[in-house]
Amino acid sequence: MNEITHSTAVKFEQDAEGIVLLTLDMPGRSMNVLNDELTRPLAEAIARIEADTGVKGVILTSGKKQFLAGADIEKIFAMTDPRLAYELAQTYKGFLRRLELCGKPVVAALNGTALGGGLELALACHYRIAINDPKAKFGLPEVKLGLLPGGGGTQRLPRLIGIQACLPLMLEGKELRPEQAKQQGIIHELTKDREEMMARARAWIAANPKPVQPWDDKKFKWPGGDSRSPANAQLWAVAPSMADAKSQGNYPALTNIMSCVFEGGIVDFDTGCRLESRYFANLVVSQVSKNMIGTLWFQLNAINKGKSRPEGFEKAAVKKLGILGAGMMGAGIAYVSAKAGMEVVLLDSTVEAAEKGKAYSAGLLDKAIKKGRETPAGKGVFLDRIKATADYQHLEGCDLVIEAVFEDRAVKAEVTRKTEAVIPATATFASNTSTLPITGLAKASARPEQFIGLHFFSPVDKMPLVEIILGEKTSQATLAKGFDYVQQIGKTPIVVRDSRGFYTSRSFATYVMEGLALLQEGQHPRSIEAAGIQAGMPVGPLAVHDEVSMSLSLHVMEQTRKDFAAEGKTYVGHPGERAVVLMVKELDRPGKKAGKGFYEYPPVGQKFIWPELGKYFPVSKEQMSQQEMMDRLMFAQANEAARCYEEKVVMTVADTNIGSIFGWGFAPHQGGALQYINAYGVIEFVKRAEELAAKYGPRFKPAKILLEMSAVGKTFQ
Ligand code: NAD
Numbered sequence: 001m002n003e004i005t006h007s008t009a010v011k012f013e014q015d016a017e018g019i020v021l022l023t024l025d026m027p028g029r030s031m032n033v034l035n036d037e038l039t040r041p042l043a044e045a046i047a048r049i050e051a052d053t054g055v056k057g058v059i060l061t062s063g064k065k066q067f068l069a070g071a072d073i074e075k076i077f078a079m080t081d082p083r084l085a086y087e088l089a090q091t092y093k094g095f096l097r098r099l100e101l102c103g104k105p106v107v108a109a110l111n112g113t114a115l116g117g118g119l120e121l122a123l124a125c126h127y128r129i130a131i132n133d134p135k136a137k138f139g140l141p142e143v144k145l146g147l148l149p150g151g152g153g154t155q156r157l158p159r160l161i162g163i164q165a166c167l168p169l170m171l172e173g174k175e176l177r178p179e180q181a182k183q184q185g186i187i188h189e190l191t192k193d194r195e196e197m198m199a200r201a202r203a204w205i206a207a208n209p210k211p212v213q214p215w216d217d218k219k220f221k222w223p224g225g226d227s228r229s230p231a232n233a234q235l236w237a238v239a240p241s242m243a244d245a246k247s248q249g250n251y252p253a254l255t256n257i258m259s260c261v262f263e264g265g266i267v268d269f270d271t272g273c274r275l276e277s278r279y280f281a282n283l284v285v286s287q288v289s290k291n292m293i294g295t296l297w298f299q300l301n302a303i304n305k306g307k308s309r310p311e312g313f314e315k316a317a318v319k320k321l322g323i324l325g326a327g328m329m330g331a332g333i334a335y336v337s338a339k340a341g342m343e344v345v346l347l348d349s350t351v352e353a354a355e356k357g358k359a360y361s362a363g364l365l366d367k368a369i370k371k372g373r374e375t376p377a378g379k380g381v382f383l384d385r386i387k388a389t390a391d392y393q394h395l396e397g398c399d400l401v402i403e404a405v406f407e408d409r410a411v412k413a414e415v416t417r418k419t420e421a422v423i424p425a426t427a428t429f430a431s432n433t434s435t436l437p438i439t440g441l442a443k444a445s446a447r448p449e450q451f452i453g454l455h456f457f458s459p460v461d462k463m464p465l466v467e468i469i470l471g472e473k474t475s476q477a478t479l480a481k482g483f484d485y486v487q488q489i490g491k492t493p494i495v496v497r498d499s500r501g502f503y504t505s506r507s508f509a510t511y512v513m514e515g516l517a518l519l520q521e522g523q524h525p526r527s528i529e530a531a532g533i534q535a536g537m538p539v540g541p542l543a544v545h546d547e548v549s550m551s552l553s554l555h556v557m558e559q560t561r562k563d564f565a566a567e568g569k570t571y572v573g574h575p576g577e578r579a580v581v582l583m584v585k586e587l588d589r590p591g592k593k594a595g596k597g598f599y600e601y602p603p604v605g606q607k608f609i610w611p612e613l614g615k616y617f618p619v620s621k622e623q624m625s626q627q628e629m630m631d632r633l634m635f636a637q638a639n640e641a642a643r644c645y646e647e648k649v650v651m652t653v654a655d656t657n658i659g660s661i662f663g664w665g666f667a668p669h670q671g672g673a674l675q676y677i678n679a680y681g682v683i684e685f686v687k688r689a690e691e692l693a694a695k696y697g698p699r700f701k702p703a704k705i706l707l708e709m710s711a712v713g714k715t716f717q
Pocket of ligand 1: 324325326327328329330347348349353403404405406407408411414415432433434435455456457458
C-alpha cells in the first residue's frame, strides 16, 4: 500500500497497482451504520475514485465484524417532513449511482452481515463476494419497521433477480444466509475466509476492467420480464389483493413496496429510483412506521439490553435445568433450553410420561432435518442433553428448576418441597403457572426469595415472550437470574408484578370477553371476527376463545369469583361471561380441543362457525358499524393495559407494549397497547372511552392514569 488516509469512518488505501481498498470502519462504534458520519467520507472517497485516473479498481469492505447493518433509525424516526426524507433517500442513491457509474470495477467484499442500506450499497457494486460465515445475514428487512428500502433496493433487486423472486424478500423482510443469497443470485461468490475473498476480488477486477451494471447495459433484459410481461402482469393482478387480504391494509409499506417494484418495472432505472424515494418519504412520516420503530426497534432494544434487569448482579448462565411436568409446556421448555445448549432434566410422575415429553423435541428435530436445518447426528447430540426421569435425585446440581405440573396449588406445593430437598441451596425455583399468584405458591418454598414466576406462552418453541413474575419475597438477584435465563433461550423477558392474571392474560381476556359481549348483543359472529382481524389482531375473538378453551376461562372465572368472596369483595362480572357459561355448561361446546365451540372443526377442511349459534345468540336487526366494533375490541385491551401500567403490574412502557405484541398478538402496526393510545391521542382516547362507557358500560371508563395524562398533555414514554 502506498497511500493510507483515514478520513474518519472510511479508510482509503491505494496500492501500487491502483487498487483502492475502501474500509468502512466508524470510530467508537461496534457496528457501521448508515448516517452522515459514514456517507460524507464515502462520498469524498467516491469523488476521488472518479477523478483519479490511477485508480484501476475498488474493493469495498468493512473493518467491523459485520459489513453494514443498515440506516440510522434514530434519524429516520425523528423525521416528520416528507421533503427531508425524500432528499435523504435521493442523496444516498446519488452516491450509489456515482459509484456504479464511476467507470472502474467496484467489488463488495462482504466480510459479514449486510442488511437494508448495507445490502443496497453492495447492490450498487459491480460484483459481490462474501465470506461463507453461517452467522452472516443478507436482506432488506425495512418492512419490519414499516419502511421500504430507500437506497435503490426496490429497483436494483428486481432487475437483478426478477420481480417474482424479489417480492417475498422485501415484503417479508427475509434475511438470507450466505448460501441462500448466492442461490438467489444476490451474491456472486462465496469464499472460506477474508484472504481468499480479497484474492478473488483482485482477480475479478483484473478480469473486468470496464464493468457495467446489468440495468445500465444497453442490451439489458429484465430477468423474468418487466411488469408488462404476461407472467408478471398476472402476478400484479393478484399480489396486491392477496397482500391486502392478509394485512387488512394496515401495513402501507406492503403497498408502497409493490408500487415501487411495479412502477419501476415500466420505467427506466433513474425514474424508478425517484419513485422509490417518494414512496419511502411517504412511509417515513407515516404513523405506522413511527409506531413500529418506537416499539419494535427502540423499546425492544432497550429490553434486550436489560432495561428491566436489576443492576449489580453478574450475568448468570444456567448449565443444568430441571423441569417438573413433561406436558405440553414442560416439553416445550425442555426443547428451547436444550437448543440453547443446557443440560435438561425432564421429570414427570412416570418415566413414560417424561419420555413422551422428550419425544416432543425429537419430533421437532425430525421436522428440522426434513427442512435441512438439522442433521441426524445433531439430533442425537441434542437429545442426549435431555434426561427423561421420574426420579428427583436427578435434579441434583440444577441451577434452575421450572415447574410446569398441573394447575393445582397442592400438586405444585408437593413438587416444590420434593425438589428443594435435592437442589443446591443457591438454585432458583420458577413456576410456569398461568393463573395462581406466585406469592401464594412461594409459601410451599423454604426459600421464597429464590422463588419466581416464569410464564411461558404456548407453543413455547414459537412464542417469543416470557413474563417474569415477582412474588412478594422474590429477591432482585433471583429476578436477574430469571432474566438471564430467558435471554439465554433467546426469548424476550418482561417483568410483571404478582396479581390476578398477571399482565398479558388479564389484558388479553378483555379482547375475548368484548367479542363475546358483542355476540350476546346480537352482532353477527362473522362481523365480530372480521372486526378483530381488521383491527390488526391475528385471530378473531371467538376463534381465539375456542383455541384457549372455554372450560379454562370458566374455571378462571369461577376461581376469581371465589377469591373475591374470600377477600370480602364484590365481583362484577364481564357481560361476556354469560356466553362462556352457556357454551360450556349448557351446550357442552368448550372449544377447539373438544372439536366444538363457537366453531365446528371438521376432521378435514376448514373450521366454520357453528350453524346453530344463531339459535342461542340471535342476530339483531341493529348491526353496529365495523369501526364501532373495532373500537370496542381495541379500547378494551388498551385501557386494561393502561390500568396494568397504572397499578404497576407492569412497570415500563416498553414491557407493556412489547408484552402486548409478543404475548397476545396485539396489532403490531399500532406499536402495542400503550402506543395505540399515544397514536390515537391521549385526550381523544379519553373522550372516546367515555363515550363507549356511556353506551356500553363502565368497563370502558378510561384508566385513571389516562385522565391524569390528558390533563397535563403527557404521552406514554
Ligand atoms: P399438561 O397437563 O399438558 O402437563 C402437566 C404435566 O405435569 C403432565 O405431564 C403431568 O403428568 C405432570 N404432572 C402432574 N402432576 C405431577 C407431579 N406430581 N409430578 C410430576 N409431574 C406431574 O399441562 P400444561 O398445559 O403443560 O401446563 C402446565 C403448567 O403450565 C400449568 O401450571 C399451566 O397453567 C401452565 N401454563 C399453561 C399454558 C398453556 O397454554 N397450556 C400456558 C402458560 C402456562
